[in-house]
Amino acid sequence: MPTTTDAGQAGGLDRRETVRALLAERTDLLVVTGLGSSTYDVAAAGDHDLNFYLWGAMGGAAMIGLGLALAQPQRPVLVLTGDGEQLMGLGALATIGAQRPANLGIVVLDNGHYGETGMQRSHTAMGVDLVGVARACGFAWAEHVERADQIAGLRARIARREGLGFASVRIAANDPPRVLPSRDGVEIKNRFRRGLGFPTI
C-alpha cells in the first residue's frame, strides 16, 4: 500500500498545544469545532460561550462556519476540524470558495487518521492534499503547517480577517485524554447566541 504522504507519522505537532496556541489571546473570535477530537481539543484549551461544539453532523462544520461568517462579517470565524470531518464535507470547500468570506478560516488538524473510530487511515494518509483542494476552490490563502512556530502567524492571519483561508496542520496521530464540553446542543446553541447578544428564540 504505497502512499505519497503520511500525515499520521510520528513527528507531527501536538494537537492540544497547537489548538491552545491557535486560541491564545482570543478577542472577538467565533469558533466552530468538528466532531470528535477537534471538539475535545478546543474544550481542553478552555470553554468559551462563543464555541459551537459539534458532536455529530459530520461534514457540517465548515458550512456552519460559512453561514456564521456571512452573518457576522465584522468578526473572525475559525472552523477547527479534523481531516476525516472535512473529507466528508469536501464539496463545502467549493461552496465556500465560491463565496470567499474574508473573515473565515478553516483549520484542519490532519493526522491522516479517523481518530474517534480506531485510528483507521484516512485519504490524507493516502496522498489526498486538502490544501490543494482549497487552493483549487479559490481560497485566498491555503497552507500546510508543520512547525509550531507557524501557529502564531496563522492565528494572526485569521484574526485580521485578511481573506478566506485554509490550513492543514500536520499533527501527531495520538489520542490524548478526552476533555468533554457540554453535549447539550440546545444549550450550546443558546449560549452562543446569548454571547453575541441575540435572544435564544
Place this chain on the structure above:
Amino acid sequence: MSASATTPEWRDQVFETLQRNRIEQVVYVPDAGHSRLIARAHAEPAMRAYPLSTEEEGVAAVCGAWLGGQRSVLLMQSSGVGNCVNMLSLMSNCRFPLVTLVTMRGEWAEFNPWQVPMGRGTPAAFELMGVQVRRVDDSAVAADEVQAAIDDAYGADQAIAVLFSQRLLGRKKWER
C-alpha cells in the same frame, strides 16, 4: 384551481414573504421550480443567495446563519431531501429553526422515473428526522403557507418543510 396553478404571481408573493420576514441568507441547490425565487434573491441586496454543492450543506449553513443572528431559507428539489437526513440531527439536537421550500418531482405527470423514488420518499424522510411537512397544491395559499412556516420556525423554534406540489409547478417540457 388549474387556472391559479398556472398564474406565476405566487412565486413573487413567496419571494416578497421572504423579504418581509427579513430572510437574509437564501441557500439552494437549483431547481427550475425555484428559478424565479433564486433570481430575485440574487437581485435583492438585503439577501445573500448562494448555491450549494449538495443539500446537506444548506442544513448546516442555516444553523451557522442562526448562530450569527440571521434568518435563512433552504431551497431544494425533492431529489435532494434524502441527502439531508443525518445533517437534520442538528435541528433535533440543537432545536435550530429551519424553513425549507421543496419543489416536488416524481409525483404528478412525471416523465423521468428516476425522480419517483425520492419524490415518494420525501415526506417520510423529513418526518423521520422530526421535520414537520406541509404541502402546497394551491397557488392561492402558497405565500401564506410560507409565512406560517416562518412563524413556526422563528416564533416557535420548529423545523418546517413546505412542499410545492408538482401539479402546482406545472409540467416540465421534455421536447425541444
